[in-house]
Amino acid sequence: MKIIGLTGGIASGKSTVSRYFIECGLAVIDLDVIARQVVDIGKPAYKKIVSVFGTDILSEDGSIDRLALGRKVFKDVQLRRQLNQITHWYILLEVMKQIFLNFIKGEPVVVLDVPLLFETSFSKITSQNIVVWVDADTQFERLRVRDPQLTEEEARDRIASQMSLDKKKKLANYLIDNTGTQEETKDQASHVMRLISPGIVHKIVYLVAIPSFCGLWFLWFVKRLWTWW
Ligand SMILES: CC(C)(COP(=O)(O)OP(=O)(O)OC[C@H]1O[C@@H](n2cnc3c(N)ncnc32)[C@H](O)[C@@H]1O)[C@@H](O)C(=O)NCCC(=O)NCCS
Ligand SMILES: Nc1ncnc2c1ncn2[C@@H]1O[C@H](COP(=O)(O)OP(=O)(O)OP(=O)(O)O)[C@@H](O)[C@H]1O
Numbered sequence: 001m002k003i004i005g006l007t008g009g010i011a012s013g014k015s016t017v018s019r020y021f022i023e024c025g026l027a028v029i030d031l032d033v034i035a036r037q038v039v040d041i042g043k044p045a046y047k048k049i050v051s052v053f054g055t056d057i058l059s060e061d062g063s064i065d066r067l068a069l070g071r072k073v074f075k076d077v078q079l080r081r082q083l084n085q086i087t088h089w090y091i092l093l094e095v096m097k098q099i100f101l102n103f104i105k106g107e108p109v110v111v112l113d114v115p116l117l118f119e120t121s122f123s124k125i126t127s128q129n130i131v132v133w134v135d136a137d138t139q140f141e142r143l144r145v146r147d148p149q150l151t152e153e154e155a156r157d158r159i160a161s162q163m164s165l166d167k168k169k170k171l172a173n174y175l176i177d178n179t180g181t182q183e184e185t186k187d188q189a190s191h192v193m194r195l196i197s198p199g200i201v202h203k204i205v206y207l208v209a210i211p212s213f214c215g216l217w218f219l220w221f222v223k224r225l226w227t228w229w
Helices: 014-023 032-036 046-051 066-073 076-105 123-126 137-144 150-160 163-169 182-196 200-228
Strands: 001-010 029-030 109-113 130-131 174-177
Touching: 001 014, 001 123, 001 163, 014 029, 014 109, 014 130, 014 182, 029 032, 029 076, 029 130, 032 076, 032 109, 032 174, 046 066, 046 076, 066 076, 076 109, 076 123, 130 163, 130 182, 137 150
Parallel strands: 001 109, 001 130, 029 109, 130 174
Antiparallel strands: none
């Protein structure tokens, strides 16, 4: 199974590209979604976060107030490291589970949508990486429009907390330039999708060889069990 990383910077357009991949039938694992699930009320990561950051980062209903937590961690590198240390282990466990489930389903390619792909060790499990790039001004403007609750300084802190998009661009196997229209981005995404899609040999191995091997092994096992009985 090919595991492809999809990354970029905050508001560079990863979700826009990953939504398009999903529409086209690709299996995508979104780490922002998993990062939200692992801190649901009562989960182990939730308890650790409350014990480190206190109850003033909680909303009235007891869930984590993401804006309040974000305000703390994006302006303090030590606090951000602490939050990452708490959450990334649980995120990794869930990612492994979802990769395994996709493997069982026979998905030949899985895309991992990971904002911090190069900043963390997630890049060790991907074989090739797609970077969604925009220039710094566009990134800042889109972030301000999408998240109007952030002040200008908070938006800058969030961008500065990540590896720059120009550095990520250099690490890309496939680059998607998202400075143009969404249609132009979709055209590039569809070109990249053709390049990462499995070739005929890969398809045969996945759709015929592996299921046949598992089936034969299962029959052999049943026969042995029958004889023994
Ligand atoms: C700090 C939190 C509470 C802010 O929540 P909020 O809803 O405002 O933002 P959201 O989770 O939607 O993330 C938006 C974007 O922020 C950036 N971002 C998120 N966490 C981090 C981080 N630890 N360091 C740098 N950038 C980050 C990513 O580009 C992400 O796509 C939240 O992002 C969080 O819990 N982060 C730690 C988990 C993590 O590292 N997530 C990224 C997946 S690897
Ligand atoms: N080509 C484009 N033209 C105009 N707006 C765009 C384009 N691509 C994305 N956007 C807008 O920019 C914002 C950021 O895009 P998106 O949410 O896909 O980024 P992201 O990289 O997933 O962000 P995050 O890291 O915060 O999850 C969104 O409001 C989206 O609608």
